Amino acid sequence: MSELSVEHLLGIKYLKPNDIDVIFKTADHFKEVINRPIKKVPSLRDITIANLFFENSTRTKLSFELAEKRLSADVINFSAGQSSVKKGETLIDTVNNILAMKVDIVVMRHGNVGAGVFLSKHVDAKIINAGDGTHEHPTQALLDSYSIREKLGTVKGKKIVIIGDILHSRVALSNIFALQLQGAQVKVCGPTTLIPKHIASLGVTVETNLKKALEWCDVANVLRVQHERMDIKYFPSTREYTQLYGINQEILDNLGKKLVIMHPGPINRGVEITSDVADSNDSIILNQVENGVAVRMAVIYLLAQQIKR
Ligand code: CP
Numbered sequence: 001m002s003e004l005s006v007e008h009l010l011g012i013k014y015l016k017p018n019d020i021d022v023i024f025k026t027a028d029h030f031k032e033v034i035n036r037p038i039k040k041v042p043s044l045r046d047i048t049i050a051n052l053f054f055e056n057s058t059r060t061k062l063s064f065e066l067a068e069k070r071l072s073a074d075v076i077n078f079s080a081g082q083s084s085v086k087k088g089e090t091l092i093d094t095v096n097n098i099l100a101m102k103v104d105i106v107v108m109r110h111g112n113v114g115a116g117v118f119l120s121k122h123v124d125a126k127i128i129n130a131g132d133g134t135h136e137h138p139t140q141a142l143l144d145s146y147s148i149r150e151k152l153g154t155v156k157g158k159k160i161v162i163i164g165d166i167l168h169s170r171v172a173l174s175n176i177f178a179l180q181l182q183g184a185q186v187k188v189c190g191p192t193t194l195i196p197k198h199i200a201s202l203g204v205t206v207e208t209n210l211k212k213a214l215e216w217c218d219v220a221n222v223l224r225v226q227h228e229r230m231d232i233k234y235f236p237s238t239r240e241y242t243q244l245y246g247i248n249q250e251i252l253d254n255l256g257k258k259l260v261i262m263h264p265g266p267i268n269r270g271v272e273i274t275s276d277v278a279d280s281n282d283s284i285i286l287n288q289v290e291n292g293v294a295v296r297m298a299v300i301y302l303l304a305q306q307i308k309r
């Protein structure tokens with residue numbers, strides 16, 4: 001099957017293993033395209049895409065916009081801060097007004113869990129979830145898995161530990177779903193207070209000792225502590241967090257083996273990861289960013305193929 005089984009990309013939990021294969025094979029093609037001298041294809045010349053960002057973003061917003069432009073789509077951008085949302089307009093009214101301008105695909109980041117699902121039931125456009133609160137960030141997980149596949153040849157059978165603030169992380173949840181769909185083993189590591197109580201029901205194991213987690217894994221995906229989503233204190237101090245869960249070169253050197261180091265960004269250097277590790281040869285952080293464009297081109301292209309004219 002070379003088509004997606006879904007009409008929107010709302011979360012990894014709605015995908016089947018074949019969807020991931022199809023997206024990655026399509027992304028392989030687009031990765032070759034974006035490394036050519038002329039990095040653009042005319043595939044989506046008749047498609048209009050709106051990027052609606054109700055929450056801050058650097059990587060995801062720019063990556064989607066570049067992916068859309070590389071596919072020759074028409075692109076409009078919306079940031080909630082400069083919009084009429086501030087005047088009390090509802091999400092559906094905002095989006096329907098944008099769709100009245102003949103938009104085919106909506107890429108949306110929103111602070112509320114399920115915002116993409118809600119929108120997909122109320123508007124006539126393809127919806128791509130670019131992050132909904134603490135829930136899912138499907139294209140981040142796809143580009144993360146794509147980057148592991150590129151570095152290690154396959155995701156199947158690999159041991160991945162996700163380290164840090166799992167509780168507030170949409171990247172963690174989407175990664176857990178994506179990695180398991182591809183046959184990887186997943187462990188989470190962090191302070192007990194930042195690990196969801198029912199995480200074991202997802203088939204994930206928990207390790208609160210960083211050294212043991214690193215000894216177990218092939219890949220360490222390091223997450224930022226999301227202070228902006230915390231209304232109470234989850235650990236005594238940032239200094240203590242860094243002492244217990246920060247990744248530095250000395251810890252890695254003492255393992256006696258090589259690990260692949262990942263981070264979705266934005267990085268808080270010196271907190272969850274030191275600069276020497278983030279910038280080391282074992283880090284694929286910038287490969288993740290590069291692959292994000294090819295993976296998002298693939299997702300947009302595949303959904304656009306379903307649009308009836
Ligand atoms: N990884 C990620 O989602 O980064 P942004 O918040 O900058 O988009």
